[in-house]
Amino acid sequence: MASMDQSAVLEARRLYNARLALKADKTRAVWFPIAVLAVLLALPLLQLTSSNYNYVLHLVLYTASYVVMASGWNILGGFAGYISLGHNVFFAIGGYFAGMIYARYGVSTIILAPLAGLVAAVVGYVIGRITLKVRGPSFIISSLALVMIFRILFDNWDFVGGAAGVSLPAIDLPVKWAKVPYYYAFVVMAAVTVYATYRIKHSKFGLGLRAISKDEIKAESAGIDTRFYKTLAFAMSAFFVGMAGAVWGEYLTYIRPNIFLIILVSVNMVLMCILGGKGTIAGPVIGAILIVAFNEACVIFFGGSEINILATGLVMALALMFFPLGIIGSLARSGRLPRILNWD
Amino acid sequence: MLTVTNLCKHFGGIRAVDGCSFTAEAGKITALIGPNGAGKTTAFNCISRTMAPTSGEVWLDGGRIDHLRPHEITAKGLSRTFQISRNLADMTVLENIVCQAPIRGWRGLMKPAMPPEEVAKAEGILEFLGISRLAHEDGANLSYGQKKLMDFAALLMSDPKIILLDEPAGGVNPSLLEEIIGHIRKLNEAGLTVLIVEHNMDLIMRLSHRVVVMAQGQVIADGPPEMVREDPAVLDAYLGGALEAA
Numbered sequence: 001m002a003s004m005d006q007s008a009v010l011e012a013r014r015l016y017n018a019r020l021a022l023k024a025d026k027t028r029a030v031w032f033p034i035a036v037l038a039v040l041l042a043l044p045l046l047q048l049t050s051s052n053y054n055y056v057l058h059l060v061l062y063t064a065s066y067v068v069m070a071s072g073w074n075i076l077g078g079f080a081g082y083i084s085l086g087h088n089v090f091f092a093i094g095g096y097f098a099g100m101i102y103a104r105y106g107v108s109t110i111i112l113a114p115l116a117g118l119v120a121a122v123v124g125y126v127i128g129r130i131t132l133k134v135r136g137p138s139f140i141i142s143s144l145a146l147v148m149i150f151r152i153l154f155d156n157w158d159f160v161g162g163a164a165g166v167s168l169p170a171i172d173l174p175v176k177w178a179k180v181p182y183y184y185a186f187v188v189m190a191a192v193t194v195y196a197t198y199r200i201k202h203s204k205f206g207l208g209l210r211a212i213s214k215d216e217i218k219a220e221s222a223g224i225d226t227r228f229y230k231t232l233a234f235a236m237s238a239f240f241v242g243m244a245g246a247v248w249g250e251y252l253t254y255i256r257p258n259i260f261l262i263i264l265v266s267v268n269m270v271l272m273c274i275l276g277g278k279g280t281i282a283g284p285v286i287g288a289i290l291i292v293a294f295n296e297a298c299v300i301f302f303g304g305s306e307i308n309i310l311a312t313g314l315v316m317a318l319a320l321m322f323f324p325l326g327i328i329g330s331l332a333r334s335g336r337l338p339r340i341l342n343w344d
Numbered sequence: 345m346l347t348v349t350n351l352c353k354h355f356g357g358i359r360a361v362d363g364c365s366f367t368a369e370a371g372k373i374t375a376l377i378g379p380n381g382a383g384k385t386t387a388f389n390c391i392s393r394t395m396a397p398t399s400g401e402v403w404l405d406g407g408r409i410d411h412l413r414p415h416e417i418t419a420k421g422l423s424r425t426f427q428i429s430r431n432l433a434d435m436t437v438l439e440n441i442v443c444q445a446p447i448r449g450w451r452g453l454m455k456p457a458m459p460p461e462e463v464a465k466a467e468g469i470l471e472f473l474g475i476s477r478l479a480h481e482d483g484a485n486l487s488y489g490q491k492k493l494m495d496f497a498a499l500l501m502s503d504p505k506i507i508l509l510d511e512p513a514g515g516v517n518p519s520l521l522e523e524i525i526g527h528i529r530k531l532n533e534a535g536l537t538v539l540i541v542e543h544n545m546d547l548i549m550r551l552s553h554r555v556v557v558m559a560q561g562q563v564i565a566d567g568p569p570e571m572v573r574e575d576p577a578v579l580d581a582y583l584g585g586a587l588e589a590a
Binding site (some may be wrong): 213 | 423
């Protein structure tokens with residue numbers, strides 16, 4: 001009798017463990033992100049119809065640009081736990097680097113984007129080497145200081161046009177097709193970034209970053225070179241943000257400090273990650289979609305007021321009350337995350 | 345194996361460790377004991393470089409390690425646990441342990457986080473410690489004693505030559521204590537050098553081959569446990585002059 005009882009307990013434990021293991025390795029619905037990508041890649045075909053869908057293309061492109069930036073930010077802010085409010089600096093570096101070459105030599109920024117990303121990454125590595133010595137609030141403040149330094153620099157640097165900026169030649173295509181090259185550039189960049197963050201999260205590097213975000217001293221004594229890991233994470237996140245900046249300048253046909261170096265850009269990256277769930281793969285994507293859609297809806301309903309800024313704050317507060325880990329993070333924690341959104 | 349020479353750590357005017365020297369011999373269990381505030385944990389922190397020592401030298405296997413960064417020391421084969429178990433919440437026990445597996449070079453960084461051979465090794469360690477049922481549990485859900493065991497498991501994952509245990513028995517129940525003593529003994533028999541900081545005299549006297557006693561940052565006695573137990577300086581440090589008063 002006694003042994004029977006024991007076997008029941010063991011069986012229950014085995015089932016419990018099997019469930020935990022299953023939770024750790026949930027089969028992913030890989031088809032979903034691929035299907036979304038396929039739909040987005042086919043979307044410009046709408047322009048072949050008689051009406052003009054430039055607005056839709058712009059919205060998707062805009063969202064995709066934020067997906068690139070928020071996912072890039074997520075590498076440092078989400079995985080390593082270093083909240084940077086200064087990532088628009090890399091947006092500016094990418095934008096100015098590619099934009100100036102485009103203005104002078106006519107090389108398309110879409111081709112230059114990876115190179116601009118590398119430049120941003122190198123700058124990021126150097127800056128990270130200095131600022132990553134501190135963490136928590138001190139790091140956040142140092143990242144804000146970075147924005148101010150770069151704002152002053154770019155406002156007064158005549159070679160790049162100072163505060164007035166530089167206007168770039170517009171692309172030589174009919175209006176209906178003018179957005180399409182940028183559209184593809186951003187959608188492809190977004191896909192690459194999301195895939196890259198997925199690969200990082202599932203690598204030794206990603207595991208190390210997660211350890212750093214939880215307990216840096218423990219991580220260091222576990223044999224992780226924390227200084228190198230977090231600086232590399234900084235450089236990688238700068239790479240993606242810089243890439244987005246490169247194409248963004250040409251898309252707007254203008255590079256100017258108050259396009260790139262305004263706090264709104266970096267705050268948006270952070271908000272998107274926090275709303276969607278930082279440290280998750282799908283989080284920044286969902287966050288970018290929601291915040292862009294929400295802003296757009298506010299503009300539609302309330303016109304060119306600033307209600308959207310007020311409302312964004314309200315939505316953030318509510319979201320954090322009900323989804324403290326972000327939408328994806330909280331749903332995953334409670335085991336209610338739909339399969340199709342489990343990209344981790 | 346591990347030699348500490350004239351180690352000092354000052355916090356402003358406080359000399360937490362003040363010229364402490366001792367040796368942990370290869371294949372032996374050495375215990376570092378002393379009353380509260382004697383500087384044991386600080387000495388530990390300086391050896392594993394979690395803190396930078398003010399002065400002094402630490403040698404491991406004939407190489408000086410006191411200028412290295414903690415992860416380099418871990419790579420050299422010295423691993424430690426923490427007094428208050430520091431584990432990585434939000435990560436499963438298995439992830440916590442695999443996290444401590446050594447990584448080699450650039451290419452190692454992009455390898456999969458949980459390669460099957462490392463998972464198998466981690467499961468083997470958990471089996472050895474008798475907590476394999478916890479493998480997929482969230483690190484934050486563990487009890488205090490389970491966390492101690494998990495720390496222990498993570499320690500072994502890095503293939504250390506010498507392990508530094510900071511109060512492995514602190515706050516654990518008697519039956520778990522027996523378990524921990526058994527594990528330490530088994531590992532030592534397998535050739536692992538052990539350095540322990542501990543308050544539990546029972547554990548110290550039963551396990552250690554050699555006891556180093558610290559008081560006020562200095563080593564006041566050093567020798568086999570039977571000898572140290574009788575040492576008047578040790579009794580004085582622990583009982584604080586109560587003997588003279590009597």
